Amino acid sequence: MDVYDKLKILSAAAKYDVACTSSGVDRSGSASGGSIGNAAACGICHTFSGDGRCVSLLKILYSNSCIYNCAYCVNRATNDVPRATFTPREIADLTINFYKRNYIEGLFLSSAVVKNPDYTCERLIETLRILREEYGFTGYIHAKAIPGADDLLLTRLGQLADRMSVNIELPSQESLNRLAPDKSKTAILRPMGLITERIKENCTDLVKYKHAPKFAPAGQSTQMIVGATPETDYTILNLTSALYKKYGLKRVFFSAYVPVADNPLLPAVTTRPPLLREHRLYQADWLLRFYGFTADELLDEQHQSFNPLIDPKCNWALNHPEIFPVEINSASKELLLRVPGIGVNSAMRILRARRAGHLDYAALKKIGVVLKRAQYFIVCDGKLTEGLKITPDNALNALISDNCRKTFLSEGAQQLSLFDTQITREDTVKCLTGQM
Amino acid sequence: MFDRADVVYVYDGSFQGLMCCIFECFVRKETPAAVVCEADYQPTLNTLVSIPTDTVKSKRVENGILRKTSAAAMQFVRDGYYTCAPDKDLLILKFVQLGMERGAKVMSMLGDDTVSALTKAVMNRSREAHNYLGFARFSIYGEVMVSVIEPKNFVLPIIGPHFCDRYRNESFMIYDKTHSAALIYRPYEWEIIHIDSYTEPETQDDEAAYRSMWKMFYETIAIAERENPKCRMNHMPKRFWSRLPEMDEAVSALKGNQEPPHSLESPHR
Numbered sequence: 001m002d003v004y005d006k007l008k009i010l011s012a013a014a015k016y017d018v019a020c021t022s023s024g025v026d027r028s029g030s031a032s033g034g035s036i037g038n039a040a041a042c043g044i045c046h047t048f049s050g051d052g053r054c055v056s057l058l059k060i061l062y063s064n065s066c067i068y069n070c071a072y073c074v075n076r077a078t079n080d081v082p083r084a085t086f087t088p089r090e091i092a093d094l095t096i097n098f099y100k101r102n103y104i105e106g107l108f109l110s111s112a113v114v115k116n117p118d119y120t121c122e123r124l125i126e127t128l129r130i131l132r133e134e135y136g137f138t139g140y141i142h143a144k145a146i147p148g149a150d151d152l153l154l155t156r157l158g159q160l161a162d163r164m165s166v167n168i169e170l171p172s173q174e175s176l177n178r179l180a181p182d183k184s185k186t187a188i189l190r191p192m193g194l195i196t197e198r199i200k201e202n203c204t205d206l207v208k209y210k211h212a213p214k215f216a217p218a219g220q221s222t223q224m225i226v227g228a229t230p231e232t233d234y235t236i237l238n239l240t241s242a243l244y245k246k247y248g249l250k251r252v253f254f255s256a257y258v259p260v261a262d263n264p265l266l267p268a269v270t271t272r273p274p275l276l277r278e279h280r281l282y283q284a285d286w287l288l289r290f291y292g293f294t295a296d297e298l299l300d301e302q303h304q305s306f307n308p309l310i311d312p313k314c315n316w317a318l319n320h321p322e323i324f325p326v327e328i329n330s331a332s333k334e335l336l337l338r339v340p341g342i343g344v345n346s347a348m349r350i351l352r353a354r355r356a357g358h359l360d361y362a363a364l365k366k367i368g369v370v371l372k373r374a375q376y377f378i379v380c381d382g383k384l385t386e387g388l389k390i391t392p393d394n395a396l397n398a399l400i401s402d403n404c405r406k407t408f409l410s411e412g413a414q415q416l417s418l419f420d421t422q423i424t425r426e427d428t429v430k431c432l433t434g435q436m
Numbered sequence: 437m438f439d440r441a442d443v444v445y446v447y448d449g450s451f452q453g454l455m456c457c458i459f460e461c462f463v464r465k466e467t468p469a470a471v472v473c474e475a476d477y478q479p480t481l482n483t484l485v486s487i488p489t490d491t492v493k494s495k496r497v498e499n500g501i502l503r504k505t506s507a508a509a510m511q512f513v514r515d516g517y518y519t520c521a522p523d524k525d526l527l528i529l530k531f532v533q534l535g536m537e538r539g540a541k542v543m544s545m546l547g548d549d550t551v552s553a554l555t556k557a558v559m560n561r562s563r564e565a566h567n568y569l570g571f572a573r574f575s576i577y578g579e580v581m582v583s584v585i586e587p588k589n590f591v592l593p594i595i596g597p598h599f600c601d602r603y604r605n606e607s608f609m610i611y612d613k614t615h616s617a618a619l620i621y622r623p624y625e626w627e628i629i630h631i632d633s634y635t636e637p638e639t640q641d642d643e644a645a646y647r648s649m650w651k652m653f654y655e656t657i658a659i660a661e662r663e664n665p666k667c668r669m670n671h672m673p674k675r676f677w678s679r680l681p682e683m684d685e686a687v688s689a690l691k692g693n694q695e696p697p698h699s700l701e702s703p704h705r
Binding site: 003004007008011012014015016028029030035036037038040042044045046047048049050051052053054055056058059094097098100101102103105139256258272273275349352353355356357359360362363364366367 | 538541542544545546547548549552566569570571572573574575576581583598599601602603604605606624645646647648649650652653654655656657658659660661662663664665666667668670671672680682
């Protein structure tokens with residue numbers, strides 16, 4: 001089997017892994033002494049696939065010959081699919097050649113468990129070693145920690161990679177028991193804890209010794225499948241928030257479950273992936289990381305699922321009328337960030353522009369605030385937008401995105417009208433002649 | 437302080453030339469109706485004022501900007517000069533007028549028409565430059581690597597350092613077709629030169645093999661159940677496609693299509 005065929009099998013097998021960012025580490029190539037490659041903290045997207053997702057890394061499996069049999073996974077042992085295994089050198093050569101043509105930002109290397117976790121981990125290490133030490137590659141590498149591999153092997157892997165991840169996959173122990181009998185919550189959380197610990201140690205080492213080997217400088221991430229099991233948004237969001245706090249993760253990714261197996265324990269193969277739910281979870285994730293929200297502000301025991309019509313921030317705003325309206329010319333950054341239509345960038349710009357003078361609505365528009373949504377929640381010098389009537393209904397209407405409007409409100413709905421019936425010619429004439 | 441005047445400043449298109457236009461507007465205490473580069477000048481009813489480029493004057497203006505405003509504002513002016521905003525020359529002139537009056541604070545006046553328009557132009561350029569960090573594709577011909585780009589803004593000064601650092605042991609050229617310029621790198625120095633045209637050489641076997649592997653990877657990585665052409669188009673507008681090997685088929689499909697592509701698949705927003 002040549003590299004072309006292997007690539008075809010092993011990229012198809014890796015496509016359900018969503019973590020494809022190249023962000024989190026800034027590294028000048030010349031300063032780091034390698035011979036090719038650098039890394040930008042903001043991350044660089046090299047292309048966008050047909051599903052609209054960013055492609056930044058060469059995302060492949062080392063092998064898809066798995067000894068495990070997890071029900072939700074395409075690579076499960078009992079599934080009848082073509083199998084392939086790269087050699088470490090093939091991966092390294094492919095990476096360098098794609099990298100030189102600027103197709104990719106680096107390598108995302110994962111693997112099914114071949115023979116046993118230690119063996120698999122050793123092969124991943126060998127691949128990364130060739131890239132880093134023989135080819136002097138200083139570009140981005142994301143490596144999957146193989147649960148169950150020895151601590152020393154995982155540590156070595158982390159010293160060669162920029163980012164490491166362990167996938168939680170299913171958001172609860174019960175679901176794991178049912179669908180991934182070979183995995184357990186502890187088997188997943190253990191390597192995660194180890195990586196967190198190593199990153200922390202590494203931070204203190206780097207203070208003490210300038211040349212201490214870096215351990216996963218771009219941090220750690222994980223991924224959860226949404227919609228394969230009955231967990232609610234509330235459970236998932238709380239778990240996410242706990243992972244950020246307890247394990248200091250850089251990112252938690254969500255992956256809408258795409259049915260790949262016909263199994264009575266799983267949603268039917270005809271089920272559409274819950275893309276809107278995934279989207280709402282990402283919005284909430286953003287609110288946790290950049291907007292100062294906590295998980296329990298967004299959902300609680302009584303409200304276990306996100307509102308499908310509007311995003312979690314708008315939902316929060318509509319439920320907290322006591323906070324609003326916010327005075328643009330004096331509100332704190334934290335408060336500005338709570339206003340629908342004001343994002344992190346426009347909040348920063350408002351703060352900056354405020355130093356140079358008073359802001360009015362025209363200025364806000366130029367700054368980039370989405371007034372269509374924000375106007376219901378703000379005042380400039382105590383004044384509302386001229387002619388604006390605030391009712392919960394029209395606020396809600398303004399907050400619904402065009403996409404949601406199409407999806408949920410199109411059937412039988414029509415343009416809102418002041419008159420219930422069609423205006424006739426006679427009505428118009430009456431109006432003009434003053435009879436009405 | 438400045439009167440609106442019905443005159444058009446015409447200069448040679450260089451940065452120094454633009455600085456001299458600014459010098460002139462301070463001498464004449466006026467804001468011209470337009471500032472245009474010789475090559476783009478079309479006679480109008482306004483009186484033409486031809487501005488000669490004088491390095492002494494341009495240096496004085498630069499020093500003035502640095503003294504009265506800030507280094508950040510000076511950089512902003514340079515960045516503005518490299519944008520593709522059609523009225524960038526006049527915007528820069530007005531920005532400097534405002535800066536001389538208000539000082540360093542001018543950089544924060546985001547609600548002002550001039551500042552906000554120039555900020556948008558500069559942001560548009562940075563965004564395009566960032567796109568090209570990912571969308572520039574290199575082909576390898578023996579010992580050299582070549583990339584052809586067609587940016588709207590002049591982005592070579594921004595993307596240059598990134599690629600020179602990334603491929604520090606290689607020799608390469610990035611050819612900017614729109615601006616007839618090329619960045620030439622040999623370890624370890626680079627320069628941007630004027631270049632009129634460039635014909636791509638025949639590709640070699642290796643090159644073709646990696647391109648086809650890349651195309652196949654691109655096709656394979658997409659999840660069919662999640663297909664979302666609109667989202668792809670928002671992130672990767674069509675004007676980039678012609679230089680991306682993975683979009684070859686999509687581009688030829690578009691060309692074969694009789695209907696204008698815009699009505700079919702224009703981005704939603």
